[in-house]
Amino acid sequence: MSAFSDHLIIAPVVLPLFASAIMLMLGGDRRTFNATVNVVSTVALVVIGIALLFAADAAPTGLIGAYRLGNWPPPFAIVLVADRLASLMVLLASVLALAAVVFSLARWHRVGAFFHPLFQFLLMGINGAFLTGDLFNLFVFFEVLLAASYGLALHGSGSARVREGMHYIVINLAASLLFLIGVSLIYGVTGTLNMADLAARIPAVRSEDRGLLEAGAGILGIAFLVKTGMWPLCFWLPATYAAAPPPVASLFAILTKVGIYILLRLWLLLFGDQAGSSAHFGREWLLLGGMATVIFGAIGSLASQSLARMAAYSVLVSSGTLLAAIGMGRIGVTGGALYYLVSSTLGLAALFLLIELVERSREPGADVLAVTRELYGEEYELDDTTESGIAIPATMGILGLAFMGCALILAGLPPLSGFIGKFALLATALNAEDGAVPVAAWVFLVVLILSGLAVLIAMTRAGINAFWASPDRTVPRVRLIETAPVIALILLCAAQTVEAGPVMRFMNAAAQSLHAPSDYIRGVLGAGAEAPNSQRGGQ
Amino acid sequence: MEIVLALGIGVFTGTGVWLILRPRTFQVIIGLSLLSYAVNLFILAMGRLRTNAAPILPARAVGDPAQFTDPLPQALVLTAIVISFATTALFLVVLLASRGLTGTDHVDGQEPEA
Numbered sequence: 001m002s003a004f005s006d007h008l009i010i011a012p013v014v015l016p017l018f019a020s021a022i023m024l025m026l027g028g029d030r031r032t033f034n035a036t037v038n039v040v041s042t043v044a045l046v047v048i049g050i051a052l053l054f055a056a057d058a059a060p061t062g063l064i065g066a067y068r069l070g071n072w073p074p075p076f077a078i079v080l081v082a083d084r085l086a087s088l089m090v091l092l093a094s095v096l097a098l099a100a101v102v103f104s105l106a107r108w109h110r111v112g113a114f115f116h117p118l119f120q121f122l123l124m125g126i127n128g129a130f131l132t133g134d135l136f137n138l139f140v141f142f143e144v145l146l147a148a149s150y151g152l153a154l155h156g157s158g159s160a161r162v163r164e165g166m167h168y169i170v171i172n173l174a175a176s177l178l179f180l181i182g183v184s185l186i187y188g189v190t191g192t193l194n195m196a197d198l199a200a201r202i203p204a205v206r207s208e209d210r211g212l213l214e215a216g217a218g219i220l221g222i223a224f225l226v227k228t229g230m231w232p233l234c235f236w237l238p239a240t241y242a243a244a245p246p247p248v249a250s251l252f253a254i255l256t257k258v259g260i261y262i263l264l265r266l267w268l269l270l271f272g273d274q275a276g277s278s279a280h281f282g283r284e285w286l287l288l289g290g291m292a293t294v295i296f297g298a299i300g301s302l303a304s305q306s307l308a309r310m311a312a313y314s315v316l317v318s319s320g321t322l323l324a325a326i327g328m329g330r331i332g333v334t335g336g337a338l339y340y341l342v343s344s345t346l347g348l349a350a351l352f353l354l355i356e357l358v359e360r361s362r363e364p365g366a367d368v369l370a371v372t373r374e375l376y377g378e379e380y381e382l383d384d385t386t387e388s389g390i391a392i393p394a395t396m397g398i399l400g401l402a403f404m405g406c407a408l409i410l411a412g413l414p415p416l417s418g419f420i421g422k423f424a425l426l427a428t429a430l431n432a433e434d435g436a437v438p439v440a441a442w443v444f445l446v447v448l449i450l451s452g453l454a455v456l457i458a459m460t461r462a463g464i465n466a467f468w469a470s471p472d473r474t475v476p477r478v479r480l481i482e483t484a485p486v487i488a489l490i491l492l493c494a495a496q497t498v499e500a501g502p503v504m505r506f507m508n509a510a511a512q513s514l515h516a517p518s519d520y521i522r523g524v525l526g527a528g529a530e531a532p533n534s535q536r537g538g539q
Numbered sequence: 540m541e542i543v544l545a546l547g548i549g550v551f552t553g554t555g556v557w558l559i560l561r562p563r564t565f566q567v568i569i570g571l572s573l574l575s576y577a578v579n580l581f582i583l584a585m586g587r588l589r590t591n592a593a594p595i596l597p598a599r600a601v602g603d604p605a606q607f608t609d610p611l612p613q614a615l616v617l618t619a620i621v622i623s624f625a626t627t628a629l630f631l632v633v634l635l636a637s638r639g640l641t642g643t644d645h646v647d648g649q650e651p652e653a
Binding site for chain 1: 559564567571574575578581582584585586587611612615618619622623625626627629630633634636637640641646647648
């Protein structure tokens with residue numbers, strides 16, 4: 001491992017930290033300066049993400065290595081670990097962030113203070129959560145990203161945003177307390193917080209302590225499932241996402257995926273095949289909860305009157321699909337789930353940005369969708385006079401095409417990547433090794449197909465309402481820097497379709513190492529540390 | 540000592556849970572604070588209870604781990620206190636903003652219809 005790629009692992013955490021510190025100390029109220037720093041830092045993050053991705057893929061074990069903060073020998077102190085999945089998530093977050101920040105430059109960064117520093121803090125928390133190899137450090141990064149997300153969800157103010165923001169904060173504070181209870185229970189049983197060390201110690205936990213360990217893991221899991229939005233822990237999500245400012249909502253599309261990532265990582269690491277009698281602990285919950293979430297999200301998106309709420313319910317559909325796919329607990333399905341994760345996150349982010357552009361042309365009270373107006377609030381004045389957008393007729397055409405692209409991705413229809421993602425999920429779920437297809441896989445098939453249909457109907461109805469059936473609409477004034485991020489996100493999904501072979505190979509390799517974590521454990525704890533060290537286990 | 544601590548955690552958690560289910564924002568914030576005290580005590584308890592034992596080894600001496608209490612939960616509690624303090628302060632600001640914007644301290648921003 002070269003020294004450069006070694007330090008590259010911590011760059012996604014340090015860079016946003018410095019960027020936001022610079023903005024807070026030097027930027028003050030100077031928006032142009034702050035915007036420049038934000039964009040430069042986000043572009044650098046994308047480059048770092050790409051470098052990490054290729055470094056991880058080139059590494060023989062799929063693991064770039066463990067970055068030991070303070071250089072303590074493992075398993076002491078905190079480590080950051082970058083493997084295929086972590087670098088993929090870092091890259092995905094940076095790409096969404098770049099789209100959101102470019103979009104926000106057109107007008108949204110002006111509706112409140114401290115947009116840019118908070119944006120970078122949010123990225124720092126997200127990247128840290130992806131890279132950390134320590135449970136308590138994960139809690140700290142979660143709090144960093146949550147604190148920044150509270151600020152961003154309230155960006156632009158307005159009574160609707162403050163009300164939903166308040167609910168969001170309370171729910172997440174309560175979830176954080178559960179997180180702490182879970183972490184301390186696990187520490188009390190195993191005596192370690194290092195994820196790799198935990199995985200090595202869990203097989204040796206005495207059977208009378210197993211109950212306590214599983215209770216801790218279950219409580220910890222609830223904290224993540226709240227963030228992921230699993231039914232019935234998800235009722236806060238649609239209102240918050242619909243009320244958040246569009247660039248922020250678009251970046252929030254990755255927040256639910258942080259929960260998914262942690263579940264994938266921890267569940268497969270701690271409760272994989274090697275975990276003795278605790279193996280596959282909680283699997284049914286993920287499966288059933290995931291499917292219930294898909295159904296709830298699908299019904300919700302059918303029932304939504306506003307575009308933003310519909311998009312928020314689509315977030316639930318995506319989360320639920322991923323939870324159920326993780327619950328299948330098979331390598332192939334996990335690979336398909338990772339492909340679906342990337343495609344649906346990009347599609348959702350594009351949709352949240354697009355909705356604001358489409359809604360912009362609506363007269364208040366013009367139709368049922370006027371509910372959205374109220375949600376967005378009219379308290380702040382956007383200085384439209386300084387906008388230099390041109391109202392060309394082609395605008396509606398471009399927006400309409402982009403909307404269609406989002407619908408295809410989210411409903412999972414060919415030719416875009418949503419179809420390949422769902423196909424990969426279903427093909428692997430129904431392709432049982434021993435010939436007998438489990439009942440869960442059939443139910444999964446039905447739920448997934450029906451939810452696709454529901455999303456398609458909801459999107460079609462919304463599209464007809466937005467593009468064809470509004471007589472009193474004016475063509476929205478949309479600037480190039482607002483459409484470009486949306487189109488770029490959809491083009492990324494198209495690229496994911498064209499390059500489906502290599503992408504799928506990468507996802508399957510990532511899934512392979514998730515399901516066989518011995519390389520991860522050895523990579524973090526160092527060679528020879530594979531034997532379970534159980535001196536404190538079950539004390 | 541164990542029973543006192545357990546009762547303390549239980550009372551804090553019980554009152555905290557009851558308060559965060561109340562409809563007024565001030566009750567919710569007090570409930571969250573009480574819950575975070577309960578969690579902090581709980582984290583300490585997970586490091587095993589010891590009296591008259593220091594968490595820090597003496598300088599330039601090889602200590603016997605049996606003579607010392609586990610320092611890690613204490614470090615964790617410190618972090619947890621700071622974080623919950625900061626987020627509670629943030630919530631307080633949002634609470635006041637909501638009170639100012641909606642004119643009521645109900646968590647939904649409006650009084651329920653009688």
